[in-house]
Amino acid sequence: MPDLKWDDVKVLFDPEVNGVLPDVVVERTTVEDWQLLLDLVREQGWQYAYSVDGEPTELTSAAAMAEATHPGETPELRVWPINDMLLIFRMYQVESIDFDVDPSELQGQERLDVLMDVFRLIGRRLGKSVLLSAEGDLGHPYLGFDVDADRTVLLVDPNDPRM
Template sequence: MPDLLWDDVKVLFDPEVSGALPDVVVEGTTVEDWQAVLDLVRAQGWQYAYSVGGEPMELSSVADMVAAAYGGGMPELRVTPELRVWPIPEVLMIFRMYQTESIDFDVNLGELQGQERLDVLVDVFHAIGRRLGKPVWMSAEGSPGHPDLVFDVEADRVVLAFDPGV
């Protein structure tokens, strides 16, 4: 049985209601957690592409991302590294290193329509949440602090963070 049923959550995946790119975050992270996510992406065999300031680059370790994100100690050189991940070819997730203390990524609601695609998202939340031992939160675009979905570590499942019928 899936964690979530499409008919119960489809309102959360309506771009007109939730915005096109909901925010996904894992809070309280470290450089090691970022490395664990990169290792997970590679271990799962998910396709990925790395860029800094829009320029494609090779990514050998998260240390490369940190150096770019923090400008090598020179704030004027800061850029936001992006790791584009495709758990399946039709679904793109964009991880952005704004800071090491949280793992932030976007998903495109247009790519997440129907039970099959919802299950892909849930599987990614499971993989990341289990690997890090931390909750993975999804909220409507620009609505941090008001999550819609969460990977609950103790329950080991993705759950609704509120009643969508309210």
């Protein structure tokens, strides 16, 4: 049984309400955490593409990603855990793992379950919580994987009119 039910959270994935690309973050990370993420992507067999400043390049290591991080140049890792579901990881800084998801690709219980499985895998591998919020509003997460509870959790009331 899923931790979150689509009918309870679908308003959170409505681009008309919450922006085009919800933001996801793992805070207080290191190069080692980024490497764990890269290893996880490869181990899961997820399709991926890597680029720096829009130029495709070979993905070697998180340390190389960190070296490529300069003002105006952001390493970007595009990951497809399943067909038609894209996660875009951007290394703005080593100290957080930031990525976007497209809400149009997350419609329905099956897609929500896949996303929550990805959160769970990342959170368990890194030993850190993975939090999703509206685009540009990282201070107010909606839901995510709570590492202490070892499950995905809803952090807001989707029916609250202040949403």
